[in-house]
Amino acid sequence: MPPSIRILVYSDNALVRDQVRSALGTRVHPDLPELTYLDVATAPVVVSTIDGGGIDIAILDGEASPAGGMGLAKQLKDEVAVCPPILVLTGRPDDAWLANWSRAEAAVPHPIDPIRLCEAVAGLVRTLVT
Incomplete structure (x- = not known):
């Protein structure tokens, strides 16, 4: 098992980045x-x-501007040979289909629910360590 998991948190909004880090610890x-x-x-x-x-x-914020996380996820999956798992923060629960289109492995809607986010990230981490 690796000693740590390095998570990139993308958002143009510093508050969203803070919320993600605070929720996950x-x-x-x-x-x-x-x-x-x-x-x-x-x-x-x-x-x-x-x-x-x-x-x-x-972890990519789907509400980021000018480049949203879903489009960015799709770009990364299409262009990067070894792309890590991606979790997209969607604007609302009904946007999960867009996260699926973007080829993200997981999606959690805004506002950030710490329990849902932790469960989703734990699932991604487990795929990396097993």
């Missing part, structure tokens, strides 16, 4: 590795960082 489950974070506020930095490797999971 340093561990989503005692049996899973510690979480570390990289905050990113722009789409070009997301693409270059993911393309460079070293990110285990990406």
